[in-house]
Amino acid sequence: MLTIGKLGKSAHVKVPTIRYYEQIGLLPEAERSSGNQRLYGRGALDRLSFIRHARELGFPLDAIRDLLGLSDRPDQPCDAVDSIAKAQLLAVEGRIARLLTLKSELERMVAQCAGGRVEDCRVIEVLGNHAHCAAEHGRDLKQVSE
Amino acid sequence: MLTIGKLGKSAHVKVPTIRYYEQIGLLPEAERSSGNQRLYGRGALDRLSFIRHARELGFPLDAIRDLLGLSDRPDQPCDAVDSIAKAQLLAVEGRIARLLTLKSELERMVAQCAGGRVEDCRVIEVLGNHAHCAAEHGRDLKQVSE
DNA sequence: TCTTAAACCTCTAGTTACTAGAGACATTAT
DNA sequence: ATAATGTCTCTAGTAACTAGAGGTTTAAGA
Known part of the structure; x- marks a missing residue:
């Protein structure tokens, strides 16, 4: 014990x-x-x-709860398990795609910040510039678990 | 107004x-x-x-608070702004790397679940198998914001 | 055997970045 | 005038823990 x-x-x-x-x-x-x-x-x-x-x-805890429930009934077909895993895969792929976009935007920002004054800092400018967010309009800002 | x-x-x-x-x-x-x-x-x-x-x-709200503070003082050098953005870039790169590993593991799992019984479901097995987590020992499980 | 340090217990509250709902007041349109 | 919509404050809830207070149990050493 x-x-x-x-x-x-x-x-x-x-x-x-x-x-x-x-x-x-x-x-x-x-x-x-x-x-x-x-x-x-x-x-x-x-x-x-x-x-x-x-x-x-x-996997979020809710999904884990489901998986644990399923693993307690080993004679069932495993479609449900499969679909939980697939949903998770999809979520992960979405997050990767988003993070890649993000990464390139950050790289651009950092590259352009050449040690000048805040006044002409691209980081601040890019963040303030609404024109940049064309592609991601409807998206909300809720935090997503990793 | x-x-x-x-x-x-x-x-x-x-x-x-x-x-x-x-x-x-x-x-x-x-x-x-x-x-x-x-x-x-x-x-x-x-x-x-x-x-x-x-x-x-x-960017977490704390970083944004800092950035806003900086943009209110436009005559300062923008090193601080830059380093906030760089830190953010690093974090994003780390998350991407982690998610890519994760994605391939999930893909492997899903590919091997060929519609059988829960009994021999790879998803459940992989999750239960402690041998798989060799590489990521010390890491904690705290949620990370996107 | 005694003592003390480490590990354990419960409980509450804090974290991040919001979201939801109740019940009441304000504004706008018909 | 009235109805619909928008706004107000306030409290509480979300995910998945983490931290701390204040107290008990257990294991190891003297």
Whole structure:
């Protein structure tokens, strides 16, 4: 049986994060020692590693919750799993495309800032110039998870 | 003079977002009509467009606050502006690299899921398999803004 | 066996950048 | 005059954690 600290170390997940996952129901409530400390078996390590790896791949917790649910029913066809992964792939591709545009705009900005005064700094100018945002009109600004 | 709604439309920023920017001090407190509604002039539109564009380029609000501060002092050298933009560029490049790795892993996963059972689904297996995460050990899982 | 340091516990609140909703007042158009 | 729309303030919610306070348990060393 592992304590929460060892579990965290094994899975490379911080202790408060594990408690948080338990709190939101991603991990089942842990057994407790006589002194009320959490104790974990092998299953918990697998599950937590799964979560961590999926998070690294950018899956949001909701998707991970679904995946975990599916992996508990191994006799089902795996279409659902597949489509979750595909959605994630699509999201990732979108983010890459956007970041590439962004990168070139930043490069242009930096290249043109030749150590002058703020007065004629291209960075400030580019950011202030509304004409530049033609292509991305409708897009909102909400943060997207990586 | 523009009402908050017109301003929002012109700058492509939602009304509550404008109020939020005022609240956190990114925009100065607006003039008010006799009936206490916010009124904005040309300057506000410029400033808000600047913010929106910078947000689109992935600058966090803190960086934008700095940039705005700098653009208010146009006689300074623009090293600071430049370094904010450079830092942003670096961050963006890092995110792109990471997302590309991620993308190929997801592609591999999806390609191998050939409509079988969850039981032998590669997606689930890859996510569960700890051996895959060799390269990215120390990395934490915190969300990163786009 | 005693002590003390490290690890654990719960709980609350903070983070980022907004978004949503309630209930009330203002403005504009018919 | 009235109805529709727009605006006001305020609170609370989102994702996915992180940080801190204040207290208990456990493991190791003397």
